[in-house]
Structures are given as structure tokens and as C-alpha cells.
Amino acid sequence: MTRTRGILLGVVGVVLLGVLWEAYKALGPANGFVINGLTVLPRTNDLAMPHLVTMFTRLFEPVTSAPGSPALWSAVVQAAGFSLGIAAVGWIIGVVVGMLLAVLMQRFRTAESALLPWVVLSQTVPLIALAPLVAGIGAQLRFGEARWQDWMSVALIASYLAFFPVSVGALRGLESPDRAHVELMRTYAVGWWKTLITLRIPASIPYLLPALRLAAANAVIGTVVAEVSIGLRGGVGRMMIEYASASSGDPGKPWAPIFGAVVIGLIAAGLVAAIGLGLRKYRQGEVPA
């Protein structure tokens, strides 16, 4: 019952957004709302705001007019798959690093005081400033025969955004067990490690799951932005820039990679939800005696 309701409400939300778009396009002034020379609402012509139909039909036309060009949707799917792969690598690195930091901070009070401000501060560094730096340092690295690839820089930057919610969420989760539970473990005379495995990590899961979801969203955003600023070809980030230049003659085209990015986000959120489903039993609350 609530499940169908949820799905229904989600559909209604999407439809409402489409209706809003088309209604403004139909009723809004052609030159937008301008107050004191500032455009506060956009122009409604077909170039600035193409019809939804234009966006979707464009997906099934070829990418370019060149012969043998594939359909736009297949190019977007390919690019989205590429970006999703990089985002996944970034997410995994971010989760591992975030967990390790959280465990370290939980174990040593001093590590918490020393690390936590830096963890928070790390997120204030603009991604745009970071990307060329990472790519530049990476370009000088050699691992025997293997060389640092640009996609690795992108994944690294994605992980840089992903680790933050995980480290903060996991730290809260690891510190969430009741005093009574911690003392129970003490009466069992078990050490820090066994307490971590049997008590702290399972107790952290309700805190960890939202953090993983945030991390997934961050990893996708990080991937797309880093693709743009590093100039990595093959993903939706670069595709957005390329297609944006075509918007004057082909207004439906730039929307295709945006849809691609949305789909990546949905898939990422779905995967994390699936993880949450697998960890269901760790999420039930205890009724106080």
C-alpha cells in the first residue's frame, strides 16, 4: 500500500515538473521576466527551453548528420556507463578511506581532534582547483610499466568527495552504542578489535547507510565535474560541454547527457538501496525494556 503510494507520488512529481516546464514555456513572455535589466526568469523560445518532446525525440535521432552515426541515446548510454564505472571506483575508494578514518578517529581520541577539522576543511577546497593538480601530479607517476591514467584522476577526485560523508557518518555510528553495550563487552573481557567487529560496526549501519547514499551522489557529481575540468573524453561530463556548443542549432541535444547524469544518479542510489536491503536486520530498533 505505502509502496505503491510512494511510486505513485514519485511519478506525480516527475509529471508535475514536466507540466511546470511546458506551462511556463506556453504562458511565459518570450523574452523572459526582466527587472532592471536583470533576467530573473528565462526566455521561453525553443532555443532556451525546448519542448520536452524535442528532447526525447532527439534521443532517437543520430548523434550527427554524418553517415553511420549511432543514435544519440546509445552514445549517451555508453558515456553514462563509462562515467558510472569511474564513479563506482571513486565511491569504493571513498568508502574504504572514510571507514578507515572513522575507525582511526574512534580508536584514538587524539586522532579525532587532529583529523576531524582537516576532514571538514578538505571539503571547502573547490573541486575545480583540485582537478588539474591531481592530474598534474598523476601524470608524473609511474608504476613499473603501468602509467597513471586520466580516468584514475577522475576517480580519485570522485573519492575525495565521497569519503567525507562516510567518515563523518561512520564515526557517529561507531560511537553510537549505548554505554551499557560497551560495558557488557568489557565484562566479557574482549578487546577493542572484537568490540569493533561485534558491536561498533553493526551498530554503525543505520548511520552508515545514509552516508553511503550521500557518498554515491557525491561520487557521481565529482566524476562529472572532474571529467569536465580534466577534459577526460568518453563520459557524460565531457559530453555535456561538447553538446552545449551545438545548442544554438540543435536545442534538444545538450539535454541528452543531462538525462544520462540523472540516470547514473538513480542507478547509484538504487545500488546503495540494495545494499541497505541486504543489511536489513541491522536496522531494526530495540524496544526499550
Next chain:
Amino acid sequence: MSNAVTVNAASKIFPLARGKSVVALEEIDLAVAPGEFVSLIGPSGCGKSTLLRLIADLDQPTSGSIEVFGKTARQARIDQDYGIAFQQAGLLPWRSVTGNIELPLELHGVGKTARRARAAELLALVGLSDFADRYPDQLSGGMQQRVAIARSLAESPELLLMDEPFGALDEMTRERMQDELVRLCAETGAAVVFVTHSIPEAVFLSDRVVVISPRPGRIREIVPVGLGSAGNREEGLREASGFFAAVSAVREALHGAPTAEVRGGETR
């Protein structure tokens, strides 16, 4: 044969902010014989829980010493000589009832089949065999507490430490749990140190009731109840005249004129 618990002139002082401190326990002397059931009773904040925590080695005395089965409290904890139950059942919500009872066994490396067998045995003992695969949030407060007690018995300790385990239960559940606890003690022969603020509960369960006065926590009196061995107690006891006499004795000791001198001389 050494005592289950020997407390020798133990004091506990908690430091507060700005150099102040509060004396939670002062010069406590107490001996608990093997198989004996001793209740600690007193008003809130009298230090009865602190005394239990000292015996469990969850806190250390500021001065004095504590022995459990002739060892230091710390060694007894490491050797798992006691089982413990708190006011909150403290079950891990992600483990089934069986998983919770198995927890101490699992942590101490008992094999899976042995664990299962022991858990089934304990579940039968506390009358929850039908609930083995349930999760704590599917149980009532009384059932959760029975699971916690089964867990405290998992390693067949010679000493049980209980900190108001029935404090959060309603009166009827509480009396039923008391009956069960008396039966469990008769069956296991374990010594029990039981913290409570209920006079009838202390009298019904105990061989001796230790009355503690607050600030600083001192033993005011130790009331021998002598209602017969655990095996002979049953529901009817709550209406026996000896029961009421003992309740009155404990009540008088609790509310009696504050004495400057510690009257708990019989423990020395």
C-alpha cells in the same frame, strides 16, 4: 573455600569539576558466601550500583580492595567468573534471541554446535524456547530481560551480578520474574549480588539484605532474612508472616534514625 565476593574497606570517590568530589562509597566491608543471595538496597544515589560496578571491575575503588573467588576483581573479570545483567536488557537488536544468548560464548571461542546446544538449554530454562529465532524488538520487556538473564548464565558463572534487572517491569511481570530467578538460583547454585530499591523484592529473593545509606554510601545494616533455602521458596512465601517481619526489619533499617556510626558490625 574462598568467598564469592569479599569487599575490604572499599571506598569510591568521584572527582567533580573545580576540585570538588563526591564520596559514593565509604569503607564498605562485605562478604558473600558461595551460593548466597545478597541484595543491596537503599535510596537512589546511595552507591549500591557503584558497589556492584566495583565488583564487576567496571570501576575501580579509590581505596580498599575487592576479591572475587580469592582473585582481584580484574582477574575475575578476565577469567569470566561472573555473569551480569543490567536494568536495561541491553540485547543487541541485530541478533536473534539465540544470537544474543550465544554472544559471550561466541566471543570466547566456543564452537558453533556447543553454542547452539547451550543456547537451547538456557532458552528452555527461562521458558522462551518458542522465541529462539525472534529479534529483541519482537519481545516484551519481560521477555527481553529473561533473554538477558539467560545470556548472563551462558557460561555457568558461580556469581551473578544484577543491577535492578526487574526495575523497568510492571509489578506482575516482576513477581513472576522473581519466582523464576529463585528457581534459577536453586538450579545453578550461583551466588548472586542483586541491586534493587524494592524492599519486598529484596526480602523475597535474598538470604541477606544489605541496607545502604546515602552520601556517603555506607552499610547501615545487614538484615538476615532466613526464609529458607532458595529451593523452598515459592509464591505463597509472599504472604507468610516471616516475610512481613523481614520486610518490616528492612524498612526500619532503611528509614531508621540516621546513625553516625556504621552499624554493619556483623560483617567485620
